[in-house]
Amino acid sequence: MSAKPETSKPEAPGVHEKPFWSLRPKSDRQAGDAVVSNFLLHWFPAKVYKPSLDWNYSFWLGTASAALFLLLVLSGLPLLLLYVPSVERAYGSVKDIEFVVTFGWWIRAVHRIAAHLMVAVVFLHLVRVFLTGAYKNGTGRGQHREWNWVMGVVMILLTLFLSFTGYLLPWDQLAYWAVTVGTNIASSIPFVGPDVRELLLGGRTIDQATLIRFYVLHVIFLPGGLGALLAYHMWRIRKDGGLAKADREVLETTRKEAAPGKTKTYTLLGVARGTSPLVRASSLERSELTVNSVNDLVRRVYIVVLGTFAVVSILACFIPSPLEEPANPMITPNPAKAPWYFLWLQEIVTDTTVKIGSFTINGAFLGGVILPGILLTALTVWPWLDKSPMEAAGAWFHASRKRQNAIFLIVVAIILAFTIVGTFMRGPYWHFFWPWQAWPELPTRI
Amino acid sequence: MEKRTDSPYPRKDLPILAIIGVLLVISTIVFAVTDHRKDWRYYQAEFKKMVAEKFGAEKAATIPSGMKQIWVPDMRRADRCITCHQGILWKGFETADHPYKTHPPEPIRTHPIEKYGCTSCHGGQGFAVQSQEAHGPVKFWEEPVLGKSMGEGYSLAGDDKGALIQMNCNVCHRFDRETKGMDMINHAKKLVRDKGCRACHVVNSRGGTIGPDLTFVGDKAAEQYDMSRLGGQKTAFAWHVSHFKNPKEVVPDTVMPNFGFGTKDAQSLAALMLSWKRAPVPVDFRPGVARTDPQTAEEVADEQRMKTGPGAWFVKTGCFICHSVSSLGVKSAAQIGPDLSTAVEDTQSRFGKTVDDFVKNPTGTMSVVLTRQIVLTDQEKEVAIQKLREAYAEHQKQKAAGTAATASGGH
Structure with missing residues (x-):
């Protein structure tokens, strides 16, 4: 696309002589065309509001999550060819990946670190969206940010489940017992708990049926589902008129100019039903407020995606992935811990087995089912409960959302505190240990 | 044609992009170099030099290079020890240091390595190709090499500090009354007969039921022992040694009498206990003795x-x-x-x-x-x-x- 073709070749957007191109648009028009003519760039608008690109507004956490997901798919592909999902061979095949396969240890470390980071970054993304009120709609027509928020909640659950299913695959003690703890919490759901556990495990014990179930979920259904939702999540952002912050800018500028500007309508190739999204021309024409997606947005996306890759790659060189003893149903490690992102639940479960007289409240039910159930429900319906004004959308710690932000931050702080206690300060028999206190020496065979 | 709007972003962002490019290149170099730098390349080169010196360059050229393994499907073992220990089947390196040393020929004659591998006798982690991971002791691998240094660590009685390897011999040879080269285990087996352990314990499905069944006591995990009264090393082996010397000291309410075993007796018996494991050993790997433990x-x-x-x-x-x-x-x-x-x-x-x-x-x-x-x-x-x-x-x-x-x- 560097220049208009000078030969008599057919001239249309997307038709290029060169199989590879590097773009140096000479005009805004050409920069806009680049988005239209390139499949990968289609999810960007031609122009974006400058404030949307700010590092310190979104911290680009959503992009980083997507980059981690991409990295997980890419690093998962070679592992797919090397890992054998059988209880007899899984452990050995992971040992082979660690010791024998060229770059195998690095690929596995990349996959593992990216998975852990993805859980963390997706969570931070959720925290950011809440604190900026970014699930709130602005001035645009056809906006449904609240549904994109719900989509996000589903995606964080999928991310957790993806990580959890991956946890079992090495078939070592860590895997076996983390999944034991996790599925036992699930079985405390009243009435259907044991059935849920049996459905997850494909039986009553963790065995080959569980392994193949988790494997297929891990490599096909969950990433497929997450990928589809991710595409939808991105598309909705465009439908909703970009980041909430952009709405806010429009609101502020239109306020300054009392007179309404002219409008333009765009058809979206029949994707959108009814009236096409309406975009205020004032925003489009204020070139001091916008930049072309090509190259300014694309370049920042590159920075975030490649930056994420670089960070994970470097961490993978220095943080070896553990592989414990082969799974042994007869020997429970002490302590047996769930994956770290469920440890706040495990901590609550162990703390909330309450006895009132002869009546015992089952901790697993309270901490493992009721509490996360309430939190999740509240999280999902929050956009409808949040009655703050439109101005609060896309602003960090807006004054009108002071109270809900405080409550949210307290819950987040409690979850983080429990996670930290569960991860670093719980030793054998779930006894409390300060980080500087040594755990009792673990015995060995010889 | 309208002009391109000026943008402040390239000025700010291009240097960041450049730095990330550099980071990516660095990380690629780091993992590629880390992957290439393995101990075994050094040992293979050294061994080649030794062979060239002793037998000439022509002979040295025949030594295969790269990662090597013995794959024993019957025992589900892939032993990569021979990647570094290249000299085991060569004559002439009997006095060389490990890993170049020639293996004593007698055990290999009766236990060919292509059938038995290495770790089924020696212990260690056959998967591994780095020295520490392969020999242990290392976290998350419970079968370290049962070599001299381990015997020295336990101050083994007697001259043969490498005797602990006999624990692995006895996994197959458990029904032998006596086995050549297994003095420590033979001694323990004799004690079991003489002291009448079967009065209280079932061993190989015969004996009393006052004490626990010992047939597969070697499978008991370290976590399942109460080591709280044990001084020094917290291992199953140390527990057994201490228990044999004075049962009441480690289990105060035990009814097991104190037999007054000395260090050698206690260590031999401890080794015998740990050798009594359910063995994933195919039948044709076992010695030709009845798989029972009959009375004479x-x-x-x-x-x-x-x-x-x-x-x-x-x-x-x-x-x-x-x-x-x-x-x-x-x-x-x-x-x-x-x-x-x-x-x-x-x-x-x-x-x-x-x-x-x-x-x-x-x-x-x-x-x-x-x-x-x-x-x-x-x-x-x-x-x-x-x-x-x-x-x-x-x-x-x-x-x-x-x-x-x-x-x-x-x-």
Whole structure:
């Protein structure tokens, strides 16, 4: 696309002589065309509001999550060819990946670190969206940010489940017992708990049926589902008129100019039903407020995606992935811990087995089912409960959302505190240990 | 054509992009170099040099390079030890250092490495190709190499500090009465026979049930031992050594008697205990002995004689497992308890009770035995007292006749 073709070749957007191109648009028009003519760039608008690109507004956490997901798919592909999902061979095949396969240890470390980071970054993304009120709609027509928020909640659950299913695959003690703890919490759901556990495990014990179930979920259904939702999540952002912050800018500028500007309508190739999204021309024409997606947005996306890759790659060189003893149903490690992102639940479960007289409240039910159930429900319906004004959308710690932000931050702080206690300060028999206190020496065979 | 709007972003962002590019290149170099820098490349080069010096460059050129493994499908083992230990099958490096040293030929003749691999005998992590991970001890791999340094760590009695390897020999050779080259285990097996461990413990499906079944005691995980009263190393092996030396010290309420085992005895027995594992060993890997642990013909004949002699009641009831009754010609293999010929006076001096009282209200070990192992009705207890008196009378008679039998047997 560097220049208009000078030969008599057919001239249309997307038709290029060169199989590879590097773009140096000479005009805004050409920069806009680049988005239209390139499949990968289609999810960007031609122009974006400058404030949307700010590092310190979104911290680009959503992009980083997507980059981690991409990295997980890419690093998962070679592992797919090397890992054998059988209880007899899984452990050995992971040992082979660690010791024998060229770059195998690095690929596995990349996959593992990216998975852990993805859980963390997706969570931070959720925290950011809440604190900026970014699930709130602005001035645009056809906006449904609240549904994109719900989509996000589903995606964080999928991310957790993806990580959890991956946890079992090495078939070592860590895997076996983390999944034991996790599925036992699930079985405390009243009435259907044991059935849920049996459905997850494909039986009553963790065995080959569980392994193949988790494997297929891990490599096909969950990433497929997450990928589809991710595409939808991105598309909705465009439908909703970009980041909430952009709405806010429009609101502020239109306020300054009392007179309404002219409008333009765009058809979206029949994707959108009814009236096409309406975009205020004032925003489009204020070139001091916008930049072309090509190259300014694309370049920042590159920075975030490649930056994420670089960070994970470097961490993978220095943080070896553990592989414990082969799974042994007869020997429970002490302590047996769930994956770290469920440890706040495990901590609550162990703390909330309450006895009132002869009546015992089952901790697993309270901490493992009721509490996360309430939190999740509240999280999902929050956009409808949040009655703050439109101005609060896309602003960090807006004054009108002071109270809900405080409550949210307290819950987040409690979850983080429990996670930290569960991860670093719980030793054998779930006894409390300060980080500087040594755990009792673990015995060995010889 | 309208002009391109000026943008402040390239100025800010391009340097960041450049830095990230550099980071990516650096990380690629780091992981590529880390992956290439392996100990085994050094050892292979060194071995090649040694062969070239000794046998000429032509011979050295035939040495294969790269990662090597012995894959034994029957035992699900892929032993990569030979990646570094290239000299094991070469003649002429008998005095070289590890990993270049020649393996002693005799064990390899009977246990060809292509059939047995390395780790099934030596222990260690066959998957690994780095020295520390392969030999251990290393976290999350419970079978370190059972070599000299491990024996030295336990201050093994005797000259052979590498004797712990015999634990792995005995996984296949457990039913041998005696095996060449397994002195430590042979010694322990003899102790098991002589001390009558079977009086209380089942071993290979034969024995008493006062103590735990020991047939697969080697499978017990380290976590399942109570190591709280153990000083020094917290390992299953150390626990067994300490337990054999003084059972009450590690398990205060045990009824297991103190046999006064010395260090060598205790270590040998501990090794034997850990070797009693469920072995994932195919049948044709085992030595050609019956997979049972039968009594010898002599032992069977002895037992038969005792069963029909004057002391038959003591044999039938099971007393003879621990006690001899020498006056009636009953000889116990274990001799854990005192000779019952003199029980009538013994109960007085030991427990301050008459024999009648003691049989009816036993104390100590016998209270456990008589409530769990040998449960007698009141009527049977009367018989027991009667029989003990008969034995004592016989003892007095023999003593008077000057032909008293010794406790170790009178026939």
